Amino acid sequence: MSETRTTRGDWPLYEVFVRGKRGLNHVHVGSLHAADDRMALTHARDLYTRRNEGVSIWVVRSEHITASTRDERDPFFDPSADKVYRHPTFYDIPDDVPHI
Amino acid sequence: MSDDHVYLSLAEGHGDGDARWAFGTGFEDPLHGVSTAVPEDVDRAELAALCLALGDDALVTAQRLAEWTTRAPELEEEVALANIGLDLLGQARLLYARCGQVDGTGRGEDAYAYFRDADDFRNVRLAELPNGDFAFTIARQLVFASWRLAHFQRLTASADPVLAAVAAKGVKELTYHRQYAAEWFVRLGDGTEESHRRMRAGLDQVAPYLGELYAAHETGTEVLAVLRQAGEAAGLPLPDAPPLPGSGRRGDHTEHLAPLLAELQSVARAHPEAAW
Numbered sequence: 001m002s003e004t005r006t007t008r009g010d011w012p013l014y015e016v017f018v019r020g021k022r023g024l025n026h027v028h029v030g031s032l033h034a035a036d037d038r039m040a041l042t043h044a045r046d047l048y049t050r051r052n053e054g055v056s057i058w059v060v061r062s063e064h065i066t067a068s069t070r071d072e073r074d075p076f077f078d079p080s081a082d083k084v085y086r087h088p089t090f091y092d093i094p095d096d097v098p099h100i
Numbered sequence: 101m102s103d104d105h106v107y108l109s110l111a112e113g114h115g116d117g118d119a120r121w122a123f124g125t126g127f128e129d130p131l132h133g134v135s136t137a138v139p140e141d142v143d144r145a146e147l148a149a150l151c152l153a154l155g156d157d158a159l160v161t162a163q164r165l166a167e168w169t170t171r172a173p174e175l176e177e178e179v180a181l182a183n184i185g186l187d188l189l190g191q192a193r194l195l196y197a198r199c200g201q202v203d204g205t206g207r208g209e210d211a212y213a214y215f216r217d218a219d220d221f222r223n224v225r226l227a228e229l230p231n232g233d234f235a236f237t238i239a240r241q242l243v244f245a246s247w248r249l250a251h252f253q254r255l256t257a258s259a260d261p262v263l264a265a266v267a268a269k270g271v272k273e274l275t276y277h278r279q280y281a282a283e284w285f286v287r288l289g290d291g292t293e294e295s296h297r298r299m300r301a302g303l304d305q306v307a308p309y310l311g312e313l314y315a316a317h318e319t320g321t322e323v324l325a326v327l328r329q330a331g332e333a334a335g336l337p338l339p340d341a342p343p344l345p346g347s348g349r350r351g352d353h354t355e356h357l358a359p360l361l362a363e364l365q366s367v368a369r370a371h372p373e374a375a376w
Binding site: 011032033034035038039042043045046047050052 | 127174175176179180183276279280283287
């Protein structure tokens with residue numbers, strides 16, 4: 001565990017994703033500090049699933065997440081605002097197709 | 101997906117009219133469907149004494165763990181230790197309730213927790229020792245969880261259905277408690293020179309109290325196996341320490357139990373008729 005030989009306060013930030021009991025996907029629920037990946041998982045268990053919320057946890061170092069910035073908002077997202085035809089709402093969907 | 105509140109998005113698509121989904125659903129009563137009648141072949145006095153002893157171990161340990169609140173080295177650890185304490189408190193409540201049903205007094209759980217003095221407690225002395233260093237708490241928790249887990253695994257086959265149900269619930273909790281403590285034990289033992297020194301000191305402090313646990317239950321070899329395995333990973337062999345004379349199971353306690361109980365019981369004794 002030589003990579004964890006850091007002093008208190010140096011613990012990196014992790015983002016926590018929990019899949020709810022009946023949820024289909026993991027949802028971001030918050031963040032925490034931990035010295036290593038394993039500790040991040042147990043901390044996430046203790047902090048974010050103690051009220052019976054989850055059945056699966058993902059943790060990832062915050063620094064490993066690449067996020068879009070506010071400056072990119074217009075070029076990233078506005079171009080799709082007027083293209084309603086991209087929604088598959090012009091089709092008749094059979095009743096027995098789930099999750100649509 | 102709404103990002104107004106993280107828990108709202110967790111709840112999305114899980115309507116079912118369950119507005120409290122975000123706070124968890126599917127809670128189970130560990131005693132659901134379990135008959136509280138005492139089987140005829142069960143020795144009532146023996147069963148009551150066992151429930152009391154296991155309840156006292158859990159209550160006293162829970163109180164020590166609660167003392168870490170606002171004092172733990174990290175916020176995340178504080179919650180982790182408090183969670184473990186609350187699991188044990190839940191076990192204590194069920195065990196006291198069972199004790200009251202079995203020992204013929206009909207007492208409720210509060211009577212056992214709040215209105216007995218130190219001499220009447222039957223917890224092992226390991227539980228009542230002051231928290232000291234975080235490493236000592238980890239060493240104690242590793243020993244306590246391993247020992248209790250081995251004990252509870254046997255009790256899932258108890259002739260008393262209530263005790264068996266309490267044990268089955270406890271086994272899952274204790275498995276996590278042991279895992280939590282073992283990970284910290286290895287992390288500190290295999291960490292820096294300073295963390296190794298403090299983990300070593302914590303283990304040395306715990307060692308004299310091991311004999312009392314084995315005397316109280318035939319789980320010694322299993323606990324020793326856990327300690328050896330964790331000790332190898334942590335570079336911390338178990339020290340040889342002669343067991344202390346006396347036993348908490350017979351009411352022998354250190355000077356630390358009475359002050360712990362005084363704090364634990366103060367509100368209930370100041371307001372004996374209060375409900376909460």
